[in-house]
Amino acid sequence: MRKCSVFYGTLLALVLVSLGVKADNNGNENVGHSGKTSEYTVAAYIWPSCHDDPMGREVLWPEKTGEWEIIKKGNPRFPGHYQPKIPLWGYELDNDPKVMGRWIEAATDHGVNTFIFDWYWFNNGPFLEGCLNDGFLKAKNNQKMNFYIMWADHDVARNYWNVHRYKDDKSRLWNGTVDWDNFKIIVDRVISQYFHKPNYFKIDGCPVFSIFGYYELIESFGDAQGVKKAMDYFREEVKKVGFPDLHLQLIGDGFPFSEFMELVATVGVNSVTKYNWGWPYEEDYVAWGTKAMQRREQWTQALDSLGVPFFPNASIGWDDSPRFPNKTAKDIVHYNDSPESFAAFLQKTKEYVDQRPGRPKLITINSWNEWVEGSYLLPDMKNGFGYLNAVKRVMNGEYEYKP
Numbered sequence: 001m002r003k004c005s006v007f008y009g010t011l012l013a014l015v016l017v018s019l020g021v022k023a024d025n026n027g028n029e030n031v032g033h034s035g036k037t038s039e040y041t042v043a044a045y046i047w048p049s050c051h052d053d054p055m056g057r058e059v060l061w062p063e064k065t066g067e068w069e070i071i072k073k074g075n076p077r078f079p080g081h082y083q084p085k086i087p088l089w090g091y092e093l094d095n096d097p098k099v100m101g102r103w104i105e106a107a108t109d110h111g112v113n114t115f116i117f118d119w120y121w122f123n124n125g126p127f128l129e130g131c132l133n134d135g136f137l138k139a140k141n142n143q144k145m146n147f148y149i150m151w152a153d154h155d156v157a158r159n160y161w162n163v164h165r166y167k168d169d170k171s172r173l174w175n176g177t178v179d180w181d182n183f184k185i186i187v188d189r190v191i192s193q194y195f196h197k198p199n200y201f202k203i204d205g206c207p208v209f210s211i212f213g214y215y216e217l218i219e220s221f222g223d224a225q226g227v228k229k230a231m232d233y234f235r236e237e238v239k240k241v242g243f244p245d246l247h248l249q250l251i252g253d254g255f256p257f258s259e260f261m262e263l264v265a266t267v268g269v270n271s272v273t274k275y276n277w278g279w280p281y282e283e284d285y286v287a288w289g290t291k292a293m294q295r296r297e298q299w300t301q302a303l304d305s306l307g308v309p310f311f312p313n314a315s316i317g318w319d320d321s322p323r324f325p326n327k328t329a330k331d332i333v334h335y336n337d338s339p340e341s342f343a344a345f346l347q348k349t350k351e352y353v354d355q356r357p358g359r360p361k362l363i364t365i366n367s368w369n370e371w372v373e374g375s376y377l378l379p380d381m382k383n384g385f386g387y388l389n390a391v392k393r394v395m396n397g398e399y400e401y402k403p
Contacts, residue, residue, distance in 0.1 A: 044116065051093045056127070081321075082382055097136075109392075112365070116149070117136070117148075150275075155176045157173060163325060190209065203362075205244050209248060231268070269308060273312070276318070276366035277315040282333065288333055313366060342387060343399055346365075349363050
């Protein structure tokens, strides 16, 4: 496994200390509740679809509010099913810096100190960048919050993000794969636009870049050796601009299957995490979480054998029924899905990172605002600030297990 040099991170930490700023062992300042620094990096994914993107408006969401038009059409499939999801603060556009400023305050007040932005590249160009570029980076308080990018390199079927428009048409709208020319443009873009930001999240001084799709990576570059060649190029470009290396993170799904592990070993992947607890889903949140913890141990054992850290994930729920008219109760997590249940699993996740001294204490959460998939920390009309308060209690050491 490639390891980022600790020198850069140590040097940056010494500079911060000399300025009276406490930093974590990643070279970033983690600011938590009431402005206190934290030894934990609590990173929530942001799904950046709720704004008017020109490409999205043309083929998906003509109402100029992004995926809000789909979220509002959610309907209950069984008694007690909470649909549509209604945000406490209204249907805010995520490319508004004032909206993002309020999100940053709410996040840091409750122990979330990092945002992971889903980032897309379709048809030879970026998609949904407005949330990050116009919202987050133009928010006056964005320096309170670290951020990094997850390249969401998955394919998109026509009816996946707007089933009301495309009905049963599952033909390919966009490919997540890229050729070498586009990959080089992507590398240059993320390095020049984001990596040099002082609040871009780094581990040992190395900017973290996460990639969602294993299968699309293989399809883009042919095989594991082809992916290695691409990532080696990325690393060299990162080094040219003064960073010690790239911290390459992959998203794992399901179980640690052999082909995925081969890619991790061949490419020199630096870490693995999850986007959410993922497949297989369960109607009972507690059962879903319990089985996710069992799968986490399988990931840990497999990755430990390669010396690659696994950064654990805590998930809030799963209900993507607004996208799929035929889904029923068995497809949705809807029993025991409460802030208290989430707090119990977040506590277990915190204990997991505490048991691994010497590694960054990174926890990923799905998610900040996945309204359309029923997994969000933002306050809504059902639970209010319940999920954010759960994070605050756990990360402040105030959570106690209930019998």
